[in-house]
């Protein structure tokens with residue numbers, strides 16, 4: 457694959473399902489993959505390195521990440537980090553990248569999102585933060601946000617039910633579902649994030665959500681059902697994704713977008729994927 461005009465990319469954590477998928481997508485796109493990756497407490501560290509598209513990537517445990525980042529920054533000037541770790545790491549990792557002045561794309565969900573944005577904004581580092589990187593799902597998310605901005609309260613009194621099904625290993629409630637629910641609240645519906653129904657049982661996923669068996673290890677099936685107070689009017693919105701490719705490709709788009717913003721030294725430094733989509737920067 458020919459190299460393209462883009463930054464070196466460090467992916468944390470290549471040991472994870474999304475990290476691995478996005479590192480492969482970065483290599484496919486012709487970006488230089490930094491051969492180091494932060495990881496958590498995993499036993500994989502004992503192995504030393506893992507292969508991503510034939511590239512040996514050295515695993516870096518948390519206790520040596522500062523020194524490792526300094527070495528990486530020296531050897532890969534202009535690098536951008538992509539973070540797909542876990543909700544318990546998201547705030548600390550973002551603060552760490554910000555403190556070190558390294559621009560980043562944060563795909564990891566959960567944690568304290570207001571704190572996350574406030575910390576990054578205060579640091580002045582360039583970043584894209586989004587719970588959803590898939591182009592078409594981002595377009596749906598943006599559409600719901602525009603409807604809410606244009607017609608606040610239009611669904612007042614309606615009842616909402618939200619079901620989201622993901623692979624059993626997913627620890628948190630979908631960040632995408634929470635973002636969509638925020639628009640429904642603006643549309644007048646009383647609904648708390650903890651009312652979102654998480655489906656993690658494979659039997660229910662196949663029987664009730666109609667997830668193909670070969671997607672049990674990687675899927676995101678979301679259904680939002682609305683009903684009017686007297687039950688006479690119903691709406692249903694659904695987005696069903698099998699696999700992880702659309703998020704991996706979207707993450708590469710986010711990196712290339714951020715690279716452009718850095719080169720142009722834009723005043724705005726913190727972006728969402730809706731900003732990336734609006735800029736026409738998603739392939």
Ligand SMILES: NC(=O)C1=CN([C@@H]2O[C@H](COP(=O)(O)OP(=O)(O)OC[C@H]3O[C@@H](n4cnc5c(N)ncnc54)[C@H](OP(=O)(O)O)[C@@H]3O)[C@@H](O)[C@H]2O)C=CC1
Nearest residue numbers: 469471472473474495496497498541545563565587588589
């Ligand atoms: N924005 C988007 O479009 C999408 C977002 N996601 C989000 O991405 C995140 C990851 O999902 P997924 O890949 O399925 O999860 P996985 O459990 O497969 O991977 C998570 C990885 O994070 C590593 N990790 C944990 N703590 C740290 C830390 N402190 N520093 C560095 N690495 C760490 C783990 O390594 P170890 O085992 O060593 O702890 C593990 O390899 C989730 O928040 C998910 O919601 C997923 C898909 C799309």
Ligand SMILES: O=C(O)C1=N[C@H](C(=O)O)C[C@H](O)C1
Nearest residue numbers: 565587626630631632633676
């Ligand atoms: O963990 C996942 O898999 C996904 N997480 C994101 C979320 O929490 O919304 C995006 C997508 O649903 C896949």
